[in-house]
Amino acid sequence: MDSVTKRYPDGTVAVDRLSLEIPDRAITVLVGPSGCGKTTTLRMINRMVEPSEGSILLDGQDIRRQPVNTLRRSMGYVIQNAGLFQHRTILDNVATVPRLLGWSKQKARARAAELMERVGLDPALAKRYPYQLSGGQQQRVGVARALAADPPVLLMDEPFSAVDPIVRKGLQDELLRIQQELGKTIVFVTHDIDEAIKLGTKVAVLRTGGRLAQFAPPAELLSAPADSFVEDFLGADRGIRRLSFFPSAGLRLETGPVVPIDADAERLASRATADWLLVTDADGRPLGWSEPERLTAGSVDRDRLLPYGRPFVPGTDSLRAALDGAVLSPTGWAVAVDGEGHAVGVVSQQAIGEAIRAAHDRAAERAEVNAG
């Protein structure tokens, strides 16, 4: 988008000289308060709204140079509440665009069934009507319908805003997975900054009047908001939230304090100097914490162990998850587990603090290299 302005006939400037380079095969999020021009921007991309000034290029070509129907066919569009056709079955809703493109009924329905599966919908729902589905299910149908003709671009306008937080999380995870699998170029509009940070490869923060406040990867928004508007919009806990972009893989894990419930007296004695021991079951899954002097070989009372909080998976989870685990743990130590839930070590708050400082230093060095 090259210096795009939209002035509506009544004089409202919805978008003001907006320039954005939207990356291919990634999710770009437009976020900002209500009325800041997000929907207008999205609709200019598929020419449902025409800019007053400036130009929009797709793969280097002005979008006005191709027929509007061809343009729209290359862009799936998903809106809040899915906008499904109420008198059509779920399968036929998803098959809408292929049918418009002249596919046979059979081929279009086969494609629709495949897409239902892709977005995590039970095939048994195919014959139902939209009103017979939950909000979250309808939203999945909306995504499947937008994907039906396999367009390279998906435009999504607050698609998940009307569903409850738990369903929304599922839909967000599904969208990330689909994007990874299919490599679509997605422009996603939301007013929810947490959703923007979770989904966006890059995030454009817009302010009222349709002006761009900042366009950056989420970790950069959190570490270096461009101004007080962006900072206020990001809200509290910016530092903590930024930790979700730092991997926990480099944390120094200690295995000494981890003992199985069937440890013999000799083994327990060798750990007696630790402040706390993490007791695991015979398979190595954590059971809880104990002070060493309270453990007697052969008769460990599981009910007297202290809860171990929420374990994290090094390499998969972030430093935020590790810190959360340490804060939730009554001992101040976080428990690290592998993908199957076996304890692989424990890590102190102090070690996590050191890892956070090191990660900040590395990020600052990278920023300096990029700036210089």
Ligand SMILES: Nc1ncnc2c1ncn2[C@@H]1O[C@H](COP(=O)(O)OP(=O)(O)O)[C@@H](O)[C@H]1O
């Ligand atoms: N068709 C229209 N005519 C006049 N003003 C409009 C029209 N559509 C939107 N607007 C105004 O343009 C501004 C941006 O609207 P919109 O793009 O819908 O914002 P958002 O999606 O961020 O809430 C708002 O002030 C809105 O009232």
Ligand SMILES: [Mg+2]
């Ligand atoms: Mg809107």
